[in-house]
Amino acid sequence: MSIFGRLYDLTWRRVRHLGGVALLGRAVAARLVTPPWDGREIIRQLEAMGVRSTNLAAVIALFTGMVLALQTAYTLAAFGAKLYIGEVVGLSLIRELGPVLTALMVGGRVGSGITAELGSMTVSEQVEAMRSLGADPLRKLVAPRMLALLMGLPLLVVFADIAGIFGGLLISTWELGLTPGFYFSHVLRLLQFGDFLSGIGKSVFFAFAIGLIASYNGLSATGGADGVGKATTDTVVAVAITVLVLDFFLTKLFLAL
Amino acid sequence: MSETRPVVVEVHELRKSFGAHTVLDGVSLEVLRGETVVVLGGSGEGKSVFLKHVNGLLRPDHGSVSVLGCNVSELPEDEMVGLRRRVSYIFQQCALFDSLTVGENVAFPLREHTDLGDSDVARHVAVLLERVGLAGTETLAPSELSGGMRKRVALARGLALDPEVILYDEPTAGLDPLTGLAITALIGEVTRTTGATSLVVTHDIAVAAKLADRVAFLSSGRFTFTGTMAGAARQGGDVGRFVRAGGVYA
Ligand SMILES: Nc1ncnc2c1ncn2[C@@H]1O[C@H](COP(=O)(O)OP(=O)(O)OP(=O)(O)O)[C@@H](O)[C@H]1O
Ligand SMILES: [Mg+2]
Numbered sequence: 339m340s341i342f343g344r345l346y347d348l349t350w351r352r353v354r355h356l357g358g359v360a361l362l363g364r365a366v367a368a369r370l371v372t373p374p375w376d377g378r379e380i381i382r383q384l385e386a387m388g389v390r391s392t393n394l395a396a397v398i399a400l401f402t403g404m405v406l407a408l409q410t411a412y413t414l415a416a417f418g419a420k421l422y423i424g425e426v427v428g429l430s431l432i433r434e435l436g437p438v439l440t441a442l443m444v445g446g447r448v449g450s451g452i453t454a455e456l457g458s459m460t461v462s463e464q465v466e467a468m469r470s471l472g473a474d475p476l477r478k479l480v481a482p483r484m485l486a487l488l489m490g491l492p493l494l495v496v497f498a499d500i501a502g503i504f505g506g507l508l509i510s511t512w513e514l515g516l517t518p519g520f521y522f523s524h525v526l527r528l529l530q531f532g533d534f535l536s537g538i539g540k541s542v543f544f545a546f547a548i549g550l551i552a553s554y555n556g557l558s559a560t561g562g563a564d565g566v567g568k569a570t571t572d573t574v575v576a577v578a579i580t581v582l583v584l585d586f587f588l589t590k591l592f593l594a595l
Numbered sequence: 596m597s598e599t600r601p602v603v604v605e606v607h608e609l610r611k612s613f614g615a616h617t618v619l620d621g622v623s624l625e626v627l628r629g630e631t632v633v634v635l636g637g638s639g640e641g642k643s644v645f646l647k648h649v650n651g652l653l654r655p656d657h658g659s660v661s662v663l664g665c666n667v668s669e670l671p672e673d674e675m676v677g678l679r680r681r682v683s684y685i686f687q688q689c690a691l692f693d694s695l696t697v698g699e700n701v702a703f704p705l706r707e708h709t710d711l712g713d714s715d716v717a718r719h720v721a722v723l724l725e726r727v728g729l730a731g732t733e734t735l736a737p738s739e740l741s742g743g744m745r746k747r748v749a750l751a752r753g754l755a756l757d758p759e760v761i762l763y764d765e766p767t768a769g770l771d772p773l774t775g776l777a778i779t780a781l782i783g784e785v786t787r788t789t790g791a792t793s794l795v796v797t798h799d800i801a802v803a804a805k806l807a808d809r810v811a812f813l814s815s816g817r818f819t820f821t822g823t824m825a826g827a828a829r830q831g832g833d834v835g836r837f838v839r840a841g842g843v844y845a
Binding site: 459462463464466467468469470471472473474 | 647650652672673675676677679680683684686687688690691692693703704707708752
């Protein structure tokens with residue numbers, strides 16, 4: 339095939355992909371807002387993905403907060419930045435790094451898990467079996483995972499925010515000799531409730547995107563175990579890119595509001 | 596076989612391609628009430644694709660599929676539920692839900708489509724498992740089962756709602772000959788006791804010889820032969836060679 343033919347092919351596949359994701363998004367959204375909801379399954383998923391991600395989210399945020407504090411203090415020392423560590427750590431974590439890092443981590447871990455699970459169900463005909471038994475796989479399989487993500491990710495972000503600010507506190511007091519009271523008063527000085535809302539708001543969009551990409555890749559897996567493996571890798575990459583690109587547009591959007 | 600029996604499955608000029616690859620190139624078939632029709636064909640000829648159209652799991656590019664008077668090829672997915680309660684599909688790989696136990700697998704259609712309470716469901720499940728020779732296996736996980744047991748559980752799940760039509764995709768594939776025979780016998784017994792209309796897809800001549808009222812031979816996207824097994828064995832060409840290769844009609 340000529341290079342143009344290949345390029346056309348690739349582009350067309352991408353476009354069809356996006357179309358498929360969009361259609362799935364609409365179908366899933368319709369099931370999220372209409373009963374019945376399977377409460378037990380949602381809690382099971384929340385437990386499986388949320389609770390077990392907590393430690394990881396906390397460790398990542400803790401060290402990010404510590405690094406932020408260190409970098410601010412040393413690289414911007416000439417501007418007297420040491421006194422503003424609280425503001426820098428608080429604002430950047432809550433507005434940006436908390437939601438984004440948590441989404442990247444959860445997207446990689448939980449998203450790939452969803453793809454692997456749905457993918458192996460797809461290639462072993464379990465999804466078709468469900469349809470054949472008169473049940474709706476989107477309602478039975480995708481909706482509970484999506485709802486668990488939509489509830490779990492924002493909670494994880496709150497958790498990460500707290501851990502990150504605590505990380506900043508550790509460095510400020512141990513390394514830089516500030517008092518905890520001073521640090522906290524600066525964390526809170528510029529921070530507004532809107533900053534917090536914007537961070538949490540972002541995480542809701544991230545959760546939907548992660549769930550959608552992961553489910554789409556799982557449900558469209560073909561072949562055998564290698565097909566599932568490929569779909570899982572695709573999810574990790576696609577989620578990472580989507581979270582970062584989406585973050586840019588959401589940031590612009592929220593700043594304009 | 597009286598010709599006044601109603602047509603339960605009617606496939607007309609069905610065509611299906613995946614990309615440039617044409618799998619079904621205009622196949623037609625009628626199955627009468629209570630009849631067992633076996634679709635024979637080599638690996639990769641499109642037998643599973645054909646059967647999935649009958650259950651509405653795939654949509655035709657051309658042609659029509661109608662089952663129990665419903666036009667499957669045009670029914671939207673959410674309106675197919677009523678029909679699917681009356682039609683069971685036994686999948687090639689069994690397709691047991693591996694996050695559920697054997698008992699929960701068999702209970703799945705009951706919970707989905709009936710208002711039975713827990714104890715009634717449990718009683719039904721026990722009866723169904725006993726019918727397929729697996730009494731008392733409720734708490735096992737699908738991963739703990741042998742291939743033959745998986746088939747039996749899939750069959751029990753498929754029988755839960757007393758289907759009028761049962762679609763079997765390669766019921767003996769991947770089983771040793773003896774287990775294959777036992778499963779074939781079980782299918783024969785199910786057909787006798789339920790009177791269900793059956794469409795069996797297989798490349799196993801022994802299965803066809805035991806179960807078929809009629810066979811249809813799928814080759815290069817078409818049914819090149821439709822008739823009795825004995826008739827197929829007398830044919831020249833691919834059909835005869837395929838059927839005689841099974842050893843039953845040497
Ligand atoms: N969803 C699909 N997308 C693309 N190609 C498909 C799809 N399903 C089936 N095919 C192709 O259609 C052809 C027929 O497949 P099918 O599974 O129906 O064969 P079969 O007769 O059931 O074979 P086997 O005996 O191996 O089960 C194969 O070449 C397969 O690659
Ligand atoms: Mg097949």
